[in-house]
Amino acid sequence: MHLYTYDPAPNPRRLTLFLAYKGIELETTQIDLMKGEQLGESFRAINPAGTVPALVLDGGTVMTEVIGICDYLEALHPEKPLFGDGPLARAQVLSWDHHLFLSVFMAIAETLRNGTPAFEDRALPGPFKVTQIPALCERGRSRLAQSWPALDRTLAGRDFLVGNSVTLADIDLLVAMEFAGWIKESVPESCAHLHSWQARTREALGITG
Known part of the structure; x- marks a missing residue:
């Protein structure tokens, strides 16, 4: 397997x-x-969507979505599980991932991509021209401001989002909190x-510094 990624970006950071x-x-x-290499011919020959990460399997299959890549690797490497313990926990982890993507990641991304000159005509990821909509910046910040208190209430009395150990849901929320700094927002x-x-x-993930 070969992974194509860009470590500083939020989706690669999750992986x-x-x-x-x-x-x-x-x-x-x-x-x-930052150099636009994701839009170059050589990388788009691997992933036409021009997004990272992209995992090329030994048989040539290309996986481009973090949740799918993690699910696949979890099946190959079940030690230290990150999708919970059992079917219900796995469903809860997947539900949290979906919720966090819609309510937090998208709120940050729409603010960043619609209000940053570097993303002119690239308001959505990928190779296609998408015009910025500045009004979405205000909406994104408003959505984000509502998300933090809701998550705070959810975590009252809990060690982690699902069960008693860290899961991919916790990784995603942690990365979302880091990503908020890209638009100068914080919890x-x-x-x-x-x-x-x-x-x-x-601490559970062994992150220091």
């Missing part, structure tokens, strides 16, 4: 933390998004449960 926790090592090539200090969870999750 990086997953791999590190489980101790999975993959041959890797960095695709520099309010009043969200004490969320901040405690963040420290606990970083």
